[in-house]
Amino acid sequence: MSRTRTAVFAALALVAGVSGPAVAVTPSSEAAISAIPCTVDYKIQNDWGSGFTAAVTVTNNSAAKSSWAVKWSYAGNQQVTSYWNSKIAQSGTAVTASNETYNGTLATGGSVSFGFNGSYTGTNAIPTAFTLDGVTCNVDDGSGSGGGNGGGSGTRVDNPYSGAKVYVNPEWSAKAAAETGGSRISNQPTGVWLDRIAAINGTSTSMGLRAHLDAALAQKGSGEEVVQLVVYDLPGRDCAALASNGELGATEIDKYKTQFIDPIAAILSDSKYASLRIVTTIEIDSLPNLVTNTGSRATATANCDTMLANGNYVKGVGYALAKLGAIPNVYNYLDAGHHGWLGWDDNFAPAATLFKQAATSEGATVDDVAGFITNTANYSALKENNFTINDSVNGTSVRQSKWVDWNRYVDELSFAQAFRTQLVSVGFNSGIGMLIDTSRNGWGGSARPTGPGPTTSVDAYVDGGRYDRRIHVGNWCNQAGAGLGERPQASPATGIDAYVWMKPPGESDGSSSAIPNDEGKGFDQMCDPTYTGNARNGNSMSGALPNAPLSGHWFSAQFQQLMANAYPPLS
Secondary structure (H helix, E strand, O other), rough: EEEEEOOOOHHHHHHHOOOOOEEOOOOOOHHHHHHOOEEEEEEEEEEOOOOOEEEEEEOOOOOOEOOOOOEEEOOOOOOEEEOOOOOOEEEEOOOEOOOOOOOOOOOOOOOOEEEEEEEEEOOOOOOEEEEEEEEEEEOOOOOOOOOOOOOOOOOOOOOOOOOOOOOOHHHHHHHHOOOOOOOOOOOOOEEEEOOHHHHHHHOEEEEEEHHHOOOOOOOHHOOOOEEEEEEOOOOOOOOHHHOOOOOOOOOOOOHHHHHHHHHHHHHHHHHOOOOOOEEEEEOOOHHHHHHHHHOOOOOHHHHHHHHHHHHHHHHHHHHHHHHHOOOOOOOEEEEEHHHHHOOOOHHHHHHHHHHHHHHHHHHHHHHHHHHEEEOOOOOOOOOOOOOOOEEEEEOOHHHHHHOOOOOOOOHHHHHHHHHHHHHHHOOOOOOOEEEEEEOOOOOOOOOOOHHHHHHHHHHHHHHHHHOOOOOOOOOOOOOOOOOOOOOOOOEEEOOOEEEEEEOOEEEEOOHHHHHHOOOOOOOOOHHOOOOOOOOHOOOOOEEEEOOOOOOOOOOOOHHHHHHHOOOOOOO
């Protein structure tokens, strides 16, 4: 799938008083390699005959730099068409890649990575010579000890969770452990949410991305380690839910690219972290909103119509996939809603088609998608054991019950497996895997049914047997009665890469009433326990817990409920 420049070149000009052409050398000793002022690893990650994607890593072995420029020339007619993590200019066959504003610093021994797409006809030979700020570099032959710190292979795998530990966020772990009984789960891995620009560098009270990655390296030891990130700051974010609206306006796509995605990509590209398996959950909720909450539908909103018309959800997701997918140890999982959102015939196939559109925009390809995640921060039961979609009561199908309401799926596992098949059918790779967020879908406790409901009517049968105790499947905010679900685990079912706790249990979905804040978070009535509903939840009560803080803030009462209603139960 990829090619790399494997010979090592050193210019004779590097030796004092000698000039002449470059000659091939081999890394016969550490002394020989350390004398070379810089190395370049140029890899062609994908080549489709008329175009290609390349990744370049530059290591500086000389004095530290505050800015940098890498140059090379092509032997053929290659043309750079788009790029990331650097500014690239081309004149004829000569190419110059210079730093962005956020990655100009290049320490002694430090590395920087960037990538680009190009076009060509004929042949696509890899350049044979590179310079860094005018000094000739060698080309890394890959014979060293491997990228990153802390051991581990750094080799790309089909399922990143297989055979790996998963990062335990020390900030979440401390909050969980401080709760009565919380030490029972405080060692569980949860997602790190990058939900605003300030989250990248962190604040005086919260860890930034580098701090989390450094902590992951410390946890890693000699084995493999997954770090789970939620990338969540699209312009006009989550157009149908005010509680999770973001800081960027509907038209601020350029700010999203340059101030959010680009800095994240620059950090993840650091060779220091190359031995980590970095899983990114890409932009939850927004694309599904374009399927269900636009146009002539009763659930449509003006904000969602705006985002459909300006295309910035599709552009933003495509850009994120392309930039992050160019980093070899990053595994992108695109959000795919949940069964109670996309499980209906009107939504199921159109959603897969829209996801394919986004995954092939802004330079992205389906190869940038490792898989999809369902039920992120939601409550849909993993597996309903007391009824199936094929059951009927007195000749009436379960699909006709008020709870199922003609949906094709009654739980998250059956939906995720079927949706995976649909995604492959529209052109995604057959090796994609699914993640299911099980952080809050356990529905245990005394209210959990022990068997099927009565067969007096189809509604009695479904309502009496269903584990999911929500008033309506469209309810999503701080749900009363919810419990912790299956603990995180790799490869639990066919087509499923892992059950994960991407939403950290105990973090609020939204405030119960309006709370002034500087995080761009509005008040959504779906988080008000007295709200009587709208078209998106069948005009039902919201089912939300009272006295909730802003989304993402610690909600002790919810955390205690989740532990009490955990299924499997906590010991």
